[in-house]
Amino acid sequence: MKALVARSYGPLEELSTVDLPTPVPGPGQLLVRMEAAALNAVDKVLVTGAMRDAIPVTHPFVPGVDISGTVEAVGTAVTRFRPGDPVIAWNSVASGALAEYALINDAPSAARRPAELTPAQGAALPTGALTAAALLELVDAPQGSGVLIVGAAGGVGSYTVQLAKQAGLTVVATGRAGDEAFLSGLGAHHVLDYRAVDIVEETRRLLPGGADVVIDLANAGPGLAATAAAARPGGRLVSPLGGPPSFDREVTALYGGTRATEGRLAALAAQAAKGELSIPIDSSYPFAEARQALIDFGARHVQGKITVTF
Ligand SMILES: NC(=O)c1ccc[n+]([C@@H]2O[C@H](COP(=O)([O-])OP(=O)(O)OC[C@H]3O[C@@H](n4cnc5c(N)ncnc54)[C@H](OP(=O)(O)O)[C@@H]3O)[C@@H](O)[C@H]2O)c1
Known part of the structure; x- marks a missing residue:
């Protein structure tokens, strides 16, 4: 799979798109074919290493915690999802969103994406x-x-x-x-x-x-x-x-910080699907321009979220 990768801590400009093995879901995990990701401040600091003492990462590192895609495969003991399900997630697994496939947990941090939401809207919601x-x-x-x-x-x-x-x-x-x-x-x-x-x-x-x-x-x-x-x-x-x-x-x-209590992400997505919660997307970049998206995110004023689509 193609992935945006940091080979070591350093500036965002050093990120490159490379081929990595597609991850295999372990017990309780889902493999998601990515349709959209959204960017967060934490993506930048994990790439640069600004928070390496508090949150170290292993390299090659794929940034991105906001996931929107389709379940491709499930590991053992997965109960909430089946292959083919549209899914959104705030990722808590060391498998970044800025890649063609990502692993997520079968947990409250993941929810079915309502049909009313585009993949980009789904990605812009979780974090x-x-x-x-x-x-x-x-x-x-x-x-x-x-x-x-x-x-x-x-x-x-x-x-x-x-x-x-x-x-x-x-x-x-x-x-x-x-x-x-x-x-x-x-x-x-x-x-x-x-x-x-x-x-x-x-x-x-x-x-x-x-x-x-x-x-x-x-x-x-x-x-x-x-x-x-x-x-x-x-x-x-x-x-x-x-x-x-x-x-x-x-x-x-x-x-405090991000927390996915049982049912909360699904409830927020349902509100958005009903038009009761707006999903503000400032701009969207194709995956081929994901590095530029991260650079721009740090450099200019943004209203809401920046998304990356696959
Ligand atoms: N602990 C956690 O679990 C957790 C979870 C999510 C986010 N966070 C952190 O929370 C922060 C906000 O996240 P976010 O995703 O909303 O970031 P964001 O999209 O970058 O938004 C930050 C906002 O703060 C504004 N701002 C910057 N300096 C300001 C100042 N001196 N006075 C008033 N406004 C100012 C920015 O405006 P300008 O464009 O004008 O600079 C921007 O609109 C980030 O630092 C992020 O890392 C922590």
């Missing part, structure tokens, strides 16, 4: 929507709460805005000047251009007393203290990137 749902579950904010979403136009943010709106929260979303219509269309009540205004000050003006919850998808580590200042005393800040255990002010820090 973004599962992460958004997991972060909102972590904060468990009651209806009517005010939430500031920092980094709202990206792959996770564009789902977080929609699911927060569905949960009855008042959404203040940050993006660039050109994101206003996009973010309002997803359900944001207020859109702030993070490059033009002080988002803490503006949030405090829009949500008097401060946000009940800040979901920061852009900053990490000590940088989170700045956005935590937009939360009211007793409020919460949640991040998928990690940071200090607490802040000077009375704001609780919560850290």
Whole structure:
């Protein structure tokens, strides 16, 4: 099979398309013939080695965790899928999405792709929507709460805005000047251009007393203290990137990441199939241009997801 491969840690420009043996599904695994993949920030850091201490990879390494395709073969003990099934998955196996075939687990991280969704739409859903749902579950904010979403136009943010709106929260979303219509269309009540205004000050003006919850998808580590200042005393800040255990002010820090609980991916896909959840695709590249897709993903502003089709 053809695969986009990193032979060692290094810049994205060193990725190359090579022939690799098609993987064979082991017990509890499915072999998926890829129809589309979607890109995530983690793909880049695993290629460059920026996170090699926390998440080392083995080489040759095929990047990509968002999978959409057709089940080609199943290993023993697979109960949920049969060959021929359309499937989407957030991959948790060391077999990347940017290849003609990928292995996934027969697990809640995989779901049948509804007929209403194109392969690219299916690929653009798992990481973004599962992460958004997991972060909102972590904060468990009651209806009517005010939430500031920092980094709202990206792959996770564009789902977080929609699911927060569905949960009855008042959404203040940050993006660039050109994101206003996009973010309002997803359900944001207020859109702030993070490059033009002080988002803490503006949030405090829009949500008097401060946000009940800040979901920061852009900053990490000590940088989170700045956005935590937009939360009211007793409020919460949640991040998928990690940071200090607490802040000077009375704001609780919560850290979490992508999680596929039983049935959640299928439920999100069903919502999308009914048109209740929008799948924002910024742009799509053919597999032959997958390396360029990853380079562009890091270099320009994106509304939602970038997909790669096979
Ligand atoms: N722990 C986990 O399991 C997990 C899971 C998924 C994602 N993540 C992480 O969560 C982060 C968000 O993921 P994603 O897929 O949504 O990434 P993404 O698609 O790259 O979106 C990030 C967004 O943040 C914006 N941004 C960057 N700097 C900003 C700043 N200073 N202020 C406000 N907004 C800013 C970006 O806008 P510009 O284009 O203007 O820079 C972009 O819209 C990534 O770092 C990713 O690695 C972690």
